[in-house]
Amino acid sequence: METITSVFTDVIWSPYAVGIGIGILSWLSFLISGKPIATSTTFARAGGMIEEMMMGKKAKQRPYYEKIKLMINWQWMLVIGVVIGSFISAILSGDFKVGVWVPSLWASAFGDSAFLRVIVAVLGGIILGFGARFAGGCTSGHGISGTLQLAVSSWISAIFFFVGGIIAAHVIYFVIA
Amino acid sequence: MKESEKEVTTKNTVESEDKRNLFYGLGFGIVFGFLLHKGGATKYDVILGQLLLIDYTVLKIMLSAAASGMIGVYTMKSMGWVKLSIKSGSVGMNVLGASIFGVGFAVLGYCPGTIAGAVGNGYLDAITGGVAGIVLGTWIFAIMYPALKDGILKKGFFGDITFPSLLKVNDWVAVVPAIILIILVLFWIEKAGF
Numbered sequence: 175m176e177t178i179t180s181v182f183t184d185v186i187w188s189p190y191a192v193g194i195g196i197g198i199l200s201w202l203s204f205l206i207s208g209k210p211i212a213t214s215t216t217f218a219r220a221g222g223m224i225e226e227m228m229m230g231k232k233a234k235q236r237p238y239y240e241k242i243k244l245m246i247n248w249q250w251m252l253v254i255g256v257v258i259g260s261f262i263s264a265i266l267s268g269d270f271k272v273g274v275w276v277p278s279l280w281a282s283a284f285g286d287s288a289f290l291r292v293i294v295a296v297l298g299g300i301i302l303g304f305g306a307r308f309a310g311g312c313t314s315g316h317g318i319s320g321t322l323q324l325a326v327s328s329w330i331s332a333i334f335f336f337v338g339g340i341i342a343a344h345v346i347y348f349v350i351a
Numbered sequence: 352m353k354e355s356e357k358e359v360t361t362k363n364t365v366e367s368e369d370k371r372n373l374f375y376g377l378g379f380g381i382v383f384g385f386l387l388h389k390g391g392a393t394k395y396d397v398i399l400g401q402l403l404l405i406d407y408t409v410l411k412i413m414l415s416a417a418a419s420g421m422i423g424v425y426t427m428k429s430m431g432w433v434k435l436s437i438k439s440g441s442v443g444m445n446v447l448g449a450s451i452f453g454v455g456f457a458v459l460g461y462c463p464g465t466i467a468g469a470v471g472n473g474y475l476d477a478i479t480g481g482v483a484g485i486v487l488g489t490w491i492f493a494i495m496y497p498a499l500k501d502g503i504l505k506k507g508f509f510g511d512i513t514f515p516s517l518l519k520v521n522d523w524v525a526v527v528p529a530i531i532l533i534i535l536v537l538f539w540i541e542k543a544g545f
Contacts, residue, residue, distance in 0.1 A: 184389070189408045190537075192390035193415025199382050200416070201423035204433040207375050211383060214463040217482075218489035225490065238496035248376035253467050255380015256387065260471030263388035271473035277395035277460065292480035295459055299466075299484015300491065302455025306463055307492040308448030308504070310438050313456070314464040316449070317413055320438055322420030324514040324525055327440020331449040332413075336402070338453020343402035346457060 185267040200319060209248060210323070212315030214306035216253045219244055221303075238307075283351035309334075384468050393468035395460035395476070402457050407545040411537065418533040425526050435513065442507025459484065 181187075196211075203211050222244045225233035234244055264270040275288035284290060306312040309331050311320060317335060320328020384393075390412045391397040400406030427433040456462055461469050461477055463485060469477035492499075515525040 186391055187386075187389040189390055189411035190415045192386045192392075193412040194419045195386045196383065196412065196416035197419025197421075198423065199379060199386070200420040201427065203379050204424055204436075205427060207372055207379070208433065208436075210436050211379065213467065214485075214489075217463055217485045218493060221486045221490035222493060224486065236493050236496070237500070238493040246373070248372050251373045251376035252380035252383065253464075255377040255382075256384035256464060256467035257380075257471040258377075259381035259384025259386075260388040260393050260468035261384075261473075262381070262471075263385045264393075264472045267388075269388070269472070271475075273475070274473065275475045277399075277474070277476070279396040279399050280460070288475075291476050295476045295480030296484040296487070298455050298457070298459025299481050299486075300455070300488035302452060302459050302462065303485035303488025303490075304492045305448055305450075305452030305455050305488070306485075307489050308444060308499070309452050310440065310444050310448070312452065312464065313413070313462040316438065316445075318416045318420065319436075321413075321417040322424055323435050323437060324421065324529060325435075325437045325440075326509065326512045326514060326517055327438045327445050329514075330440065330445040331452075334446050334449035335453045335456060338450035339402045339456040340404065340453075342454040342457035343399055347399075347403060 182263075183267050185269045196318060197322065200322060207248060210315065210319030211252065212249060212311060212319055213253050213256070214303075214312035214315060215242055216250050217303055218242055218307055219247075219250065283347055305338075380467075383464070384471055387465055387468040388472055392465050393461075393472040393474075395469070395474070398462070398465065399457070399460050407540050411540065414533045414537055418530045421526055421530060425522050429522065437511040437513055439511040440509055441505055442509075443503040443505065446507075447503065455488070 200211055203209060218238070219242060222233055222236070222239040222242075226244060233239060261270070276286050276291045280291055309316065311317075311328065311331060313332075313335060316325075316328040316331040321332050387393050391408055392412060397406060397408050401409035424433060424435070428435060459466070459481055461481055466477050466481050466485065470482065513525075514529070515522045518525060
């Protein structure tokens with residue numbers, strides 16, 4: 175029987191409940207913090223901070239890091255929060271994965287080598303991180319926060335995220351595999 | 352109060368407000384991450400399922416978030432409670448850059464928000480290679496930025512426009528059709544059996 179508590183322990187909610195939840199969360203984010211939900215600049219700040227730790231102050235002088243400013247800010251905390259929130263939901267619903275290196279769909283086409291999957295994840299991550307900063311946003315900043323504000327840049331980006339993604343996914347699973 | 356004291360007071364207020372805002376950021380993130388996991392969006396299989404057009408979960412989440420978010424944000428804007436925060440754009444950024452992002456999206460199987468969720472969900476390919484790759488990719492962009500910023504990133508520049516400002520109409524003349532269109536697309540996806 176569905177009870178108040180079982181809602182929190184369910185592994186999956188309706189995508190519409192989740193979507194509307196994120197929509198309402200974005201109202202509060204605009205109202206309370208005056209900011210749209212976004213995540214990808216945090217990865218760029220992290221990269222700059224790592225460079226700063228290894229190479230010293232020079233990193234800060236890169237024009238891009240001067241533009242985005244290397245500091246722990248609201249969005250940094252939001253990304254940390256996403257890790258925590260997902261962890262809480264996963265634990266509550268018994269869905270926390272231990273020792274899973276290879277997603278099952280990947281394994282069905284490319285086998286269960288953790289090494290291959292991690293190498294491809296690094297490669298995909300590089301392309302994704304580069305593309306996110308190139309486009310000025312990601313699936314959260316453009317795809318949700320930008321589209322809900324009817325930003326032209328975000329609607330074009332969201333469409334091309336999927337154009338690029340759908341073509342590449344089909345090449346990976348129907349040509350390469 | 353002396354001018355210098357006033358300055359200090361303002362500065363302290365700003366700093367404590369910033370600190371409070373960091374906690375709000377954390378709180379918004381926790382709810383966002385919780386919802387992403389409940390939606391299944393922290394999983395490679397769900398994201399690739401969308402890009403292979405066999406599982407429409409990701410699109411359903413994004414479109415229903417956009418429609419519901421739009422209603423509230425534009426209502427609050429018309430009340431004067433909030434200001435929009437529109438990203439400036441260009442053809443180079445939003446066509447070429449976004450297509451590159453899309454390829455990475457398919458190869459990695461997570462995006463910057465959902466990978467944080469995948470980390471919380473325990474997926475080791477995300478925790479190791481995925482996060483490292485994204486950080487590395489942004490760093491490569493930072494190195495190349497001086498060469499890109501006045502070239503390809505400016506190509507076909509159109510700035511921080513919205514559909515209402517582009518069409519020179521009242522906000523609601525664009526918001527209402529956009530929401531109807533999103534609902535129709537969602538109905539069509541459901542009717543097609545996805």
